[in-house]
Amino acid sequence: MRAVVLCAAGLLAALTFANELRAEPRPQTVLVLLQPDARAPFPASVLAGFQRAIESKSPEPVTIYLEYLDRNRFVTPGYQEALRNYLSSKYREIPLDVIVGFGASTLEFVSPLHESPWSDVPMVFGQIDEATFRNLTPRPNTTGHLIQLTLAQMISVAQTVVPDLKSIVLVGSSWDSQLVFRYFKDQIPQVPPHLAVVDLTGLPLSELLARLATLPEHSAILYTALNSDGRGTILTSTEAVKIIAEKANRPIVVAAETFVGTGAIGGPALMAEPIGESAAGLVLRILNGESAQDIPVTKADVVRTLFDARQLERWGVNESILPPGSEVRFRPVIKQFYREIIAYGTLLLLALCGLLLSVYEYKRRRNAENDARQRMSELALVNRQATAGEMSAAIAHELNQPLGTILNDAEAAQLILNSKTPDLAELRILLNDIRNSDHRASEIIKHLRALMSKNKSDLRPIDLNEVAREAVEIGKIQANASNVTLHMALAARPLQVRGDRIQLQQVFLNLVMNGIEAVKGRPTGRRDIVISTAEAERNWVEVSVSDSGPGISNDNMEQIFNPFFSTKENGMGVGLSLCRTIVEAHNGAIHVENGFAGGAVFRFQLPRTGRSAVS
Amino acid sequence: MIVQPIIHVVDDDADFRKSIARLLRLSGYVASQYDSAQQFLDECNQEVPGCVLLDLDMPKMTGLQLLGRLEELHTSLPIIFLSGRGNIASSVKAIKAGAEDFLCKPASRKDVLEAIERAISRNQKMLEKKAQIDDFRARVAALTPREKQVYALVVSGKLNKQIAYELSTTERTIKAHRQKVMHKLHVQTVVDLVSFAERFAALDKAG
Numbered sequence: 001m002r003a004v005v006l007c008a009a010g011l012l013a014a015l016t017f018a019n020e021l022r023a024e025p026r027p028q029t030v031l032v033l034l035q036p037d038a039r040a041p042f043p044a045s046v047l048a049g050f051q052r053a054i055e056s057k058s059p060e061p062v063t064i065y066l067e068y069l070d071r072n073r074f075v076t077p078g079y080q081e082a083l084r085n086y087l088s089s090k091y092r093e094i095p096l097d098v099i100v101g102f103g104a105s106t107l108e109f110v111s112p113l114h115e116s117p118w119s120d121v122p123m124v125f126g127q128i129d130e131a132t133f134r135n136l137t138p139r140p141n142t143t144g145h146l147i148q149l150t151l152a153q154m155i156s157v158a159q160t161v162v163p164d165l166k167s168i169v170l171v172g173s174s175w176d177s178q179l180v181f182r183y184f185k186d187q188i189p190q191v192p193p194h195l196a197v198v199d200l201t202g203l204p205l206s207e208l209l210a211r212l213a214t215l216p217e218h219s220a221i222l223y224t225a226l227n228s229d230g231r232g233t234i235l236t237s238t239e240a241v242k243i244i245a246e247k248a249n250r251p252i253v254v255a256a257e258t259f260v261g262t263g264a265i266g267g268p269a270l271m272a273e274p275i276g277e278s279a280a281g282l283v284l285r286i287l288n289g290e291s292a293q294d295i296p297v298t299k300a301d302v303v304r305t306l307f308d309a310r311q312l313e314r315w316g317v318n319e320s321i322l323p324p325g326s327e328v329r330f331r332p333v334i335k336q337f338y339r340e341i342i343a344y345g346t347l348l349l350l351a352l353c354g355l356l357l358s359v360y361e362y363k364r365r366r367n368a369e370n371d372a373r374q375r376m377s378e379l380a381l382v383n384r385q386a387t388a389g390e391m392s393a394a395i396a397h398e399l400n401q402p403l404g405t406i407l408n409d410a411e412a413a414q415l416i417l418n419s420k421t422p423d424l425a426e427l428r429i430l431l432n433d434i435r436n437s438d439h440r441a442s443e444i445i446k447h448l449r450a451l452m453s454k455n456k457s458d459l460r461p462i463d464l465n466e467v468a469r470e471a472v473e474i475g476k477i478q479a480n481a482s483n484v485t486l487h488m489a490l491a492a493r494p495l496q497v498r499g500d501r502i503q504l505q506q507v508f509l510n511l512v513m514n515g516i517e518a519v520k521g522r523p524t525g526r527r528d529i530v531i532s533t534a535e536a537e538r539n540w541v542e543v544s545v546s547d548s549g550p551g552i553s554n555d556n557m558e559q560i561f562n563p564f565f566s567t568k569e570n571g572m573g574v575g576l577s578l579c580r581t582i583v584e585a586h587n588g589a590i591h592v593e594n595g596f597a598g599g600a601v602f603r604f605q606l607p608r609t610g611r612s613a614v615s
Numbered sequence: 616m617i618v619q620p621i622i623h624v625v626d627d628d629a630d631f632r633k634s635i636a637r638l639l640r641l642s643g644y645v646a647s648q649y650d651s652a653q654q655f656l657d658e659c660n661q662e663v664p665g666c667v668l669l670d671l672d673m674p675k676m677t678g679l680q681l682l683g684r685l686e687e688l689h690t691s692l693p694i695i696f697l698s699g700r701g702n703i704a705s706s707v708k709a710i711k712a713g714a715e716d717f718l719c720k721p722a723s724r725k726d727v728l729e730a731i732e733r734a735i736s737r738n739q740k741m742l743e744k745k746a747q748i749d750d751f752r753a754r755v756a757a758l759t760p761r762e763k764q765v766y767a768l769v770v771s772g773k774l775n776k777q778i779a780y781e782l783s784t785t786e787r788t789i790k791a792h793r794q795k796v797m798h799k800l801h802v803q804t805v806v807d808l809v810s811f812a813e814r815f816a817a818l819d820k821a822g
Contacts, residue, residue, distance in 0.1 A: 404720030
């Protein structure tokens with residue numbers, strides 16, 4: 001406001017100076033009426049557009065006076081009348097050439113003023129929609145441009161940003177207190193029936209925010225204008241967008257340029273400066289001698305479909321689906337050039353840090369590596385043995401229940417069959433119960449399988465040779481205690497497979513432990529286990545673990561991988577079945593044979609992955 | 616003992632409980648079922664001879680805990696554990712705590728029935744012994760204080776004369792007391808009386 005007054009004062013000074021040079025005795029004067037306070041972004045931009053157009057296009061300096069009606073904030077009865085009286089006395093001595101009014105309320109304000117000295121002053125209006133204009137009774141010497149913006153246009157944008165739109169949520173001050181978009185209320189009945197309309201206009205801000213935070217999917221917020229929090233605090237409608245956007249869980253479609261950029265995704269936006277400019281064009285024509293009555297009221301093209309790039313990204317809207325002619329604002333400002341500088345700088349910094357770290361790491365590691373590895377290996381062994389032990393006990397308990405039941409029922413059936421008059425009905429019940437218990441047992445096994453396969457998610461590219469070495473390190477502890485020698489014959493090149501390191505280690509370890517058990521009975525000095533890895537045909541890798549033990553009898557060969565099958569006195573029968581489970585989970589296969597020298601040879605194959613992948 | 620012994624099956628696994636009870640019924644026993652240790656404590660008639668087939672792993676009160684409670688209640692019912700998680704540690708614990716036997720699921724009918732038979736016969740012996748003790752106690756309780764004194768002195772080997780002297784009375788009076796004691800304790804001779812005293816002492820000590 002102050003800037004405008006200063007500007008007006010400056011113009012006056014220039015005008016006085018010009019008057020001395022020119023013959024024209026009277027400066028041209030324009031009174032601009034705004035609806036709200038010109039500090040609000042939208043009217044400020046309208047005014048700026050108007051002023052700039054006048055200044056740049058008028059051959060003569062023009063004095064611009066500014067008043068605003070503030071009808072949405074001040075509702076005291078009699079205020080309008082008092083303002084009218086005040087303005088007529090204020091401008092009594094000022095000869096006005098044109099009155100410009102932005103918004104319907106300015107036209108209402110001026111039109112009954114027939115008795116004022118302004119009744120002959122031509123009027124130019126802007127920022128009024130066609131429907132509202134039809135219900136007004138403007139003075140005869142009035143012209144202006146109509147805006148064309150409908151609720152349907154907002155819905156169309158909403159459907160673009162929310163593809164499967166099912167409901168629209170209308171947000172703003174109560175319709176009757178809205179100045180610009182009041183006429184949307186009359187368009188609600190025309191909303192297509194497949195869209196649900198949730199009208200939250202007039203709700204107090206706190207309640208509104210709560211509602212907006214929990215909107216259903218497939219809905220969009222259609223924001224018109226909100227000027228109060230419902231408890232006495234006045235907001236500009238631009239501020240209100242920002243507050244709402246912080247809480248809302250759905251995108252906000254708006255209808256004014258100044259609302260885009262504070263959290264709204266975009267919409268068919270009224271463009272503030274073009275509104276001012278188009279009014280300025282009419283004002284200049286009148287100042288140039290045309291009569292306002294001769295200039296027909298026409299429609300102005302002051303609506304542009306705007307979007308906020310940041311919001312498009314937030315709501316996952318691809319720019320390619322936006323309607324043609326859309327304008328996307330607020331794209332990230334860092335140019336590619338700066339981005340590259342930042343990227344290279346960061347890389348350099350990281351490289352330096354990495355170098356420093358690796359020097360430090362190297363020293364630290366060498367000290368800690370040896371005993372840490374030793375300790376880890378021992379721990380892993382204890383841990384794995386405990387796990388296997390616990391697991392077998394748990395499995396045993398679970399399975400023994402149905403097994404016990406089945407045995408009871410089978411023996412009961414036998415008793416019935418041995419009696420002189422077998423009770424067939426009871427036999428039937430028994431057989432049915434046996435079937436149920438059997439089913440229960442298989443459910444338990446299924447459940448355990450599922451439990452074990454849960455671990456296969458941690459698959460990474462790893463070198464099988466490395467896994468073998470680690471497992472052998474662990475296995476050596478047991479081997480040394482039993483006077484068994486472990487020999488390694490690993491492939492020269494790394495064998496890349498995709499797998500779970502711990503699980504594969506367990507396979508090696510279980511096979512080695514198995515071998516140790518097998519050779520224990522051999523004389524000292526002839527207790528050997530050979531672990532070898534090799535590239536096999538067609539992108540497979542093969543591992544074999546062979547021992548110098550007695551080998552496996554043909555009877556046992558088939559069952560050796562079955563769960564709970566064991567030839568050892570205290571064996572749990574878990575180890576080899578676990579090996580098979582793990583290998584198969586890695587899309588591999590495992591089998592056993594007897595070697596030439598007589599001992600057992602366990603072989604498993606795993607699919608190989610690309611050589612470039614390095615763990 | 617003409618009363619039919621009852622086998623109490625305590626197991627939280629309904630399928631197993633039902634099947635073992637059925638097997639016992641078909642084998643000629645009377646079986647009653649309980650799904651928890653608490654239900655057994657609440658409902659079991661412990662006066663009737665029999666034994667308990669008890670699952671080791673049950674929620675809330677385990678078999679071992681129930682065993683402890685039964686000890687506190689001085690019950691004579693023998694306990695046979697039936698466990699799905701048979702291991703040395705738990706069986707040692709159970710036997711130490713006073714279990715009659717320890718079987719692992721799945722257990723054959725033969726093993727179960729043998730254990731039950733052993734338990735029942737032991738239970739019956741215990742019940743008989745208990746009945747005898749009760750009988751002996753009742754007989755001794757019928758004696759007057761004076762008769763008890765005389766009884767104690769007689770079985771300790773004293774002569775009537777010595778007893779009369781000790782109790783400051785006449786030999787004749789002691790003889791009369793002795794007659795009454797022998798009558799009340801249902802014995803015919805002094806030898807029987809001494810033998811009664813010895814058996815009673817032995818039972819009392821053991822019981």
